[in-house]
Amino acid sequence: MPLPSQVHADVPTTPVITQKIKPVAAVDNHVLPEHRVIGIGSGSTVPYVVERIVQQGAEVNKGRVFIPTGFQSKQLIVDAGLNLGDVDQYPTIDVTLDGADEVDHQLNCVKGGGACHLREKVLAEAARTFVLVADYRKNVQYLGTNFAQGVPIEVVPFAYAKVLQNLHHILGSPKATLRMAIKKAGPVVTDNGNFIIDAPFEREHMIDPYVIMAQIKMLTGVVEVGLFCKMAKAAYFGNQDGSVTIRWKDGKVQEIAAKNTAAV
Ligand SMILES: O=C[C@H](O)[C@H](O)[C@H](O)COP(=O)(O)O
Structure with missing residues (x-):
């Protein structure tokens, strides 16, 4: 068993999405009528993604297939x-929309606060277009600013x-x-039967998180790292x-005023 200094509680994330900040513009801009295979991510914003997709109408949705990143999104679909x-039937996805724990100015992000990042990364890689939706608290210059619990790392249990x-x-x-886990004795077990380690790193590693991501991934026993580097459009x-606020891959930042999102 882990020593007390090696464990922490699985604190559930508090949904902070209100009526006002549904991620409607993301769906409208990126889930297009010609899209047939759509990845649905995990987290507090994702129910609103699905809600907006449903609003696009039964006619367009009947010709589409939706790929979940875990239990939550499967239920939503x-x-x-x-x-x-599933992604083994559809290894190429038109667009995947997903939440994040934090996103930096280069669109690197931390994911896995809900322990879903293995499937999420597969769906992000499979997608021609990967789009993040989050609330303002997750929009940071450097990862680790607000989300301080560390980088989620999925590991095979015997290697933890x-x-x-x-x-x-x-x-x-x-x-x-x-x-x-909170309402279970013992560790969080992922949808894939693995454990999660949360590893905080100093700012110097988060300036360009690709390097530490690759180093973590090289550790034997690591299945996937919750750092997604430059994957999002x-x-x-x-x-x-x-x-x-929309941040684009090329560094452009766009603001859509509230009056223009009021209907959304
Ligand atoms: O493992 C969970 C996912 O990476 C979520 O997308 C991420 O934790 C954000 O979740 P929330 O929107 O609930 O904060």
Whole structure:
């Protein structure tokens, strides 16, 4: 069993999406009538993504198939009466929309606060277009600014102690911990039967997170790292006043005023 210093509780994320900051513009701009295979991510914004897709109409949706990143999105797809598929049937996806724990100014992001990042990364890679939707608190210059619990790392269960040791002593994350469940004794177990380690890193590693992402991934026993580097085409942030900030891959930043998102 892990030592007390190696564990922390699985704190559920508080939904912060209000009526005003639904990610409607992201759906309208990127889920186009000609799109047939659509990836649906995980997190607090994703129910609103599905809601908007349903509003596009039964006619367009009957010819589409929707690929989930986990239990939550599978339920959303089924409950909405949309066609369910899987990425092994559809390894090329037209567009995937997903949430994030934090997104930096270069559209690198941390994902896996809900332990879904393995499937999420497969769906992001499979997508011709990958789009992030989040609230304003996740729009940061550098990863680790607000989301301080660390980089989520999915590991095979029997290797967790060795991976922790390597994170502590080799990769420079002395506070890396095994994520513990709340309403279950023991660790969080992912949809894939694995454990999650949360590893905080100093700012110097987050300026260009690709390097540390690759180093973590090289540790034996690591299945996937919750750092998604330069994969997204755009990130949509809902602001408190109802406006939307869009960051594009090329560095462009666009603001949509609240009055223009009011209907959305
Ligand atoms: O594992 C979970 C996913 O990466 C979520 O997209 C991420 O944690 C954001 O979730 P939320 O919108 O609930 O904060």
